[in-house]
Amino acid sequence: MSALARGLDHIVHAVRDLDAARDLYLRLGFTVGARNRHPAAWGTENHIIQLPGFFVELLAIADARGIAPAAPRFLSFGAFNRDFLAHTEGLSMLALEGRDARADAEDFRKAGIGDFEVFDFEREARRPDGAAVKVGFSLAFARDAQADEAAFFTSQQHYPENFWNPAFQDHANTAERIASVVLVADNPSDHHIFLSAFVGERALTSTSSGISIHTPRGDIQVMERVAFVSHFGVEPPDTSGGARLAAITFGVRNFAAAIATLQAAGIAASVRMGRIVVPPDPAMGTTLVFEPA
Numbered sequence: 044m045s046a047l048a049r050g051l052d053h054i055v056h057a058v059r060d061l062d063a064a065r066d067l068y069l070r071l072g073f074t075v076g077a078r079n080r081h082p083a084a085w086g087t088e089n090h091i092i093q094l095p096g097f098f099v100e101l102l103a104i105a106d107a108r109g110i111a112p113a114a115p116r117f118l119s120f121g122a123f124n125r126d127f128l129a130h131t132e133g134l135s136m137l138a139l140e141g142r143d144a145r146a147d148a149e150d151f152r153k154a155g156i157g158d159f160e161v162f163d164f165e166r167e168a169r170r171p172d173g174a175a176v177k178v179g180f181s182l183a184f185a186r187d188a189q190a191d192e193a194a195f196f197t198s199q200q201h202y203p204e205n206f207w208n209p210a211f212q213d214h215a216n217t218a219e220r221i222a223s224v225v226l227v228a229d230n231p232s233d234h235h236i237f238l239s240a241f242v243g244e245r246a247l248t249s250t251s252s253g254i255s256i257h258t259p260r261g262d263i264q265v266m267e268r269v270a271f272v273s274h275f276g277v278e279p280p281d282t283s284g285g286a287r288l289a290a291i292t293f294g295v296r297n298f299a300a301a302i303a304t305l306q307a308a309g310i311a312a313s314v315r316m317g318r319i320v321v322p323p324d325p326a327m328g329t330t331l332v333f334e335p336a
Contacts, residue, residue, distance in 0.1 A: 044257055044259065045243055045244050045246075049140050049141070049147075049243050049258060049259070050258045050260030050261065051140075051221050051224060051263070052096075052097060052098075052198050052260075053097060053099065053100050053198065054099055054100065054134055054136065054224055054291060055100045055124070055134065055135050056099055056102065056133070056329055057102050057103070057133065057135040057136075057328075058103050058128075058327050064101040064103070065090050067325075067327060070309075070310060071321070072214055072215035072216030072217075072218070072304035072305070073092045073214050074212070075090050076090055076093070077090070077169045079168060081120075081164070084110065084119075084121065085111075086105060086106050086109055086121040086125070087103065087120070088103060091211070093211040094212055094218060095219070096207075096221075096260050097220075097221040102124060102135075104125050107125055110122050110125060116160050117160055118159050118194065118196075120136075120182075123135070123194050132328035133289075133327070134224075134289065134329050135193065135288065136194040137263075138195075138196050139195075139198075139242065140198065140199075140260070141181065141183060141196075141197030141198050141199035141200075144161045144197060144198075145161055147183035147197045148160075148183040151183065151240070151241070156185045156186060156187070156240050157184055157185035157186050159186075161181055163179070163180070163181045163182075164180060165177055165178065165201075166178060168206065170205075176202070177202055177205060178200070178205050179201035179202055180198050180201065181198075181201070182197070182199075183199075184196040185237075185240075187234060187237040189234065189237075189285045190285040191285045192284045192287055193226070193286060193287060193288050215300075216295060216300065216304045217296040217301055218295050218296075218333065219336055220261070221291070221292075221293065221294070222262070222292040222293060222334055222336075223262040223263065223291075224262075224264070224290070224292075225265075225288075225292065225330075226266070227265070227266050227268055227289040228253070228265050228266070229267070229268065229282055230267075231252075231265035231266060232253075233286075234254070234265050234286055238265070242256055242263065244256055244257070244258065251270070252267065252270035252274065253270060265286065268282065271290075275290065275315065275322075275330055276315045276320060277322040277323060279330075280323070289329070290331070291329065291332065292332040293331070293333050293334070294333075295335065296336055298319075298335045301333045302319060305321070310325060317334065319332065319333040
């Protein structure tokens with residue numbers, strides 16, 4: 044693996060009802076952070092579910108009136124998620140760790156996968172004891188021309204000591220790491236060049252299911268639709284608009300405890316190929332997978 048490869052940082056689970064999403068993830072056995080509000084130009088709000096070095100961002104539109112429109116060299120975070128939610132729910136954006144957002148943006152420009160301005164913003168966050176702290180991020184966006192309904196960027200944190208907290212990473216379902224993020228595509232190999240440039244890793248693995256790329260934190264897999272059904276026993280999202288982010292796989296410390304947590308909450312799930320699979324219908328448009336860590 045290249046020393047410059049970028050690891051998984053977070054994924055956006057876009058939903059129409061943020062309270063319902065929070066309650067879902069609580070029932071799944073996750074510790075869910077407080078509600079946060081983004082800048083008015085985004086019009087969004089979120090809840091965060093942390094794992095070491097990675098998080099799931101539950102995101103909804105709070106106030107669409109001030110959302111900035113997309114423009115040349117500007118990807119509007121709010122407009123993208125607003126338009127995504129107009130017809131579906133699920134995984135809308137994938138972020139990798141950013142060490143230097145402006146260097147990332149230049150890398151993406153040279154590779155031909157993006158020519159966007161870096162977006163900088165700060166917001167207030169809450170520690171477990173309720174104390175207010177500042178968190179800040181710089182985002183460098185990339186674009187896969189064959190995945191119009193998925194957005195990609197790197198996220199550079201400016202106050203990581205205020206964001207990451209072990210108290211938020213202790214989950215009843217014993218999830219302790221991100222194992223993989225799964226996309227589904229009609230032809231996975233079409234996304235080889237984009238993912239290689241986005242991750243900063245030339246070595247990709249071809250499998251009977253599609254392609255896979257290792258990162259310093261979790262894998263990115265791209266599967267054919269038939270392979271996705273075979274692996275998880277559920278239908279993937281519609282790919283008529285190109286490749287879609289479809290599933291998250293978590294590594295759990297105690298597989299039996301994860302099963303018990305879901306059963307106690309009445310979560311519809313199945314055990315398939317040694318993994319727990321929560322289908323997209325109860326999971327608000329995404330497939331959630333738990334496997335032994």
